[in-house]
Amino acid sequence: MQRRSLLAVPAALAAAAAFGPAAIAQEKKTLAFIVNVSADFWTIARRGIEKANREHPEYNMEMFVPGQASAADQRRIVDELLARKVAGIAISPINPSNSTDTLNRAASQAVLFTTDSDAPNSNRAVYIGTDNVAAGREAGKQMKLALPQGGKAMLFVGTMDADNARERVQGIREVLQGGNIEIVDVRTDESDMARAKRNVEDTLARYSDIALLSGLWAYNTPQIYQAVKTANKEGKVKVVGFDEDGLTLRGVADGTIFSTVVQQPFEFGYMSMINMIKYINNDRSFIPANKQIIVPTRIIDKSNVAEFQGQMRELLRTR
Known part of the structure; x- marks a missing residue:
């Protein structure tokens, strides 16, 4: 655009x-x-x-x-x-x-x-x-489903200066608190796509025991998908994402991505x-009295990704 x-x-x-x-x-x-x-x-x-x-x-x-x-x-x-x-x-x-x-x-x-x-x-x-705290909680639930035995996780986002980023991390931490999944860090990239991908590549190289990667903005999960594929880590590292980028949906369809929280x-x-x-x-x-009109999220996983992909193709086609 x-x-x-x-x-x-x-x-x-x-x-x-x-x-x-x-x-x-x-x-x-x-x-x-x-x-x-x-x-x-x-x-x-x-x-x-x-x-x-x-x-x-x-x-x-x-x-x-x-x-x-x-x-x-x-x-x-x-x-x-x-x-x-x-x-x-x-x-x-x-x-x-x-x-x-x-x-x-x-x-x-x-x-x-x-x-x-x-x-x-x-x-x-x-x-x-x-409601980005609630969306973060949904992502946290998906992380627990993807990683029932626990392990180390890394989060990726453009900047923690944005309320939606902070609130999603807050929701994830709330759900994971007291459990067996450890958030190692939150890596930011200032919306630089090349840097976003390097952050994932560096994580995969530096942390041999990393078990799950989660992208919190629309472009983060596609960068995770590409880095995981390049490193031949499909199935070895779980991925939970946000939003409905075409690569994210492809990753859900082929099993590289466990699920994505879509707005x-x-x-x-x-x-x-x-x-x-x-x-x-x-x-x-x-x-409303609280001056917030909340639009609900959905979870897209292997069970419903094909239908959702069709809906997105229709929305994204040239008008």
């Missing part, structure tokens, strides 16, 4: 201004969806946004992918969108604790939702996404857009 260009927008606004107030009045409001990294996960969310846009053609709905997975790049996108006076922004914040000022500035000028990873200390109107990114995209429109129209009835 490529982030859409913002350069053409000033010219469009200038053209609208040239035709006076009537043209400006007809200008469609824009709703923006800012992701944290390029991945098929977000392509599925885009399909949800596209559905919402078909239902509400009176709005422009756009997805933005940062050139680099950094809070600084997300901040630049937010600044450009606010300069465009967009009506709403949904964002998966990479580093919410260091982005509060940016998020609050956005919330003061547009409707602000968080999705995928929350920023509860900001002025966002609502979070739409997974519903289609709903992240669709519900963010639909509910931002409600908010703009002064409808707050959809917002």
Whole structure:
């Protein structure tokens, strides 16, 4: 996925201004969806946004992918969108604790939702996404099923600065506490795919007794899959993943990956857009008291992966 260009927008606004107030009045409001990294996960969310846009053609709905997975790049996108006076922004914040000022500035000028990873200390109107502690607990249960005799495990994720990463690790640790599975460490890669794969390769080389690897972000499990295959460790090292990348599902199908905890990114995209429109129209009835709309997860394993792969192929095909 490529982030859409913002350069053409000033010219469009200038053209609208040239035709006076009537043209400006007809200008469609824009709703923006800012992701944290390029991945098929977000392509599925885009399909949800596209559905919402078909239902509400009176709005422009756009997805933005940062050139680099950094809070600084997300901040630049937010600044450009606010300069465009967009009506709403949904964002998966990479580093919410260091982005509060940016998020609050956005919330003061547009409707602000968080999705995928929350920023509860900001002025966002609502979070739409997974209960990541609960998702971590589900992953922990899968780890126990994959490794009933116990052993050493390594976790892999982009950054522990993101709430969803910290919360997933928290949920995993809760389930494994007092058991016979030991988490050796959590390896981070700053969303660098090559580094993500090197982290796995280094773990396999350094820890001859490593028994299980778990990838917590969408791209981590495919990197684990490739490294395990290259090292001929299929079946010797168990793998539990997150999300529905094509390689992850292939690994579940061929038995290299025990299971994966999948979210519903289609709903992240669709519900963010639909509910931002409600908010703009002064409808707050959809917002729970805790300001979190939780989208449930599913477990994909050998028993249901074929059917799920078919569903994903349909969502990911070119529209």
